[in-house]
Amino acid sequence: MREESDNAVRQQIISVWVRDPRIRKNDFWHAYIDYEICLHTDSVCFTKKISSVRRRYSEFVWLRQKLQANSMLMVQLPELPPKNPFFSLNNAQQITERMKGLQRFLEQILQNPLLLSDSCLHLFLQSQLSVSKMQACAAGKTHFSVAQAVQCCGLRRFHSEEDLQKDLNMSCDSDSDSSECRDPELRIKDLTINKVESTASLDLMGSSQEETLSFSSGSS
Missing domain, CATH: 3.30.1520.10 (Phox-like domain)
Structure with a gap:
């Protein structure tokens, strides 16, 4: 079997x-x-x-x-x-x-x-949790489960730049015992997916990160 x-x-x-x-x-x-x-x-x-x-x-x-x-x-x-x-x-x-x-x-x-x-x-x-947060979550030492951490990560792409910052402050990447982190369904209802302005602002954020920087130090 x-x-x-x-x-x-x-x-x-x-x-x-x-x-x-x-x-x-x-x-x-x-x-x-x-x-x-x-x-x-x-x-x-x-x-x-x-x-x-x-x-x-x-x-x-x-x-x-x-x-x-x-x-x-x-x-x-x-x-x-x-x-x-x-x-x-x-x-x-x-x-x-x-x-x-x-x-x-x-x-x-x-x-x-x-x-x-x-x-x-x-x-x-x-998820986009840091190593320390992943370790804590996997050990059951956070207020959110593994499934909730995964769901929280995917929802961020629908936010405007202002809402994105709020989400980062309240999301599963912190130890906040917020209802948003405990119940991803509540967060879905609050998302304004159809705002063209939100998508445009995130596109600008993404494109700005693609600028090439000239450095020659090692990667770790």
Whole structure:
């Protein structure tokens, strides 16, 4: 029976892409690259069938460590692309190679039925929580569940810039015990999806983030 269940999971489609590397500034001297992770699936393992989040290399390292620990060494995890001490934010080839390596890592992870049940994987792929928040949420130490954290992330794209800031202050990315975080259905009713102005303002925000910055420090 367990084997039939595993086969059914494998037959479901889980497509993942790692794309759109962007340079982010920590401060004047330090910068890093994050990548967009797009997921399309019909798998029953995922509540949300389409999602998009951004993650940096160090968060992939955290994910692998958590998956290895949570599986209690029952699974041999694929390797991440190695950390290169000479990695340069100005080297397009290095960035592309790392991006492809991160995608291969996720593709192999998502083929394992045991790992698909790990809350850390779902939070990594379908929420924008920080590492500390993902860890707390997966351990049941937040006022919101894993499912609520995933749902909260997807709703933000419908907000205007002003509402987006309010949502960030009250969302599941904080420890706020707000009704919005506890009951995602209430938040759906309050969204003004049809406002053209809201979509336009977010498009402007997205395009401004795509400006290329010139840095040559390492990524972590």
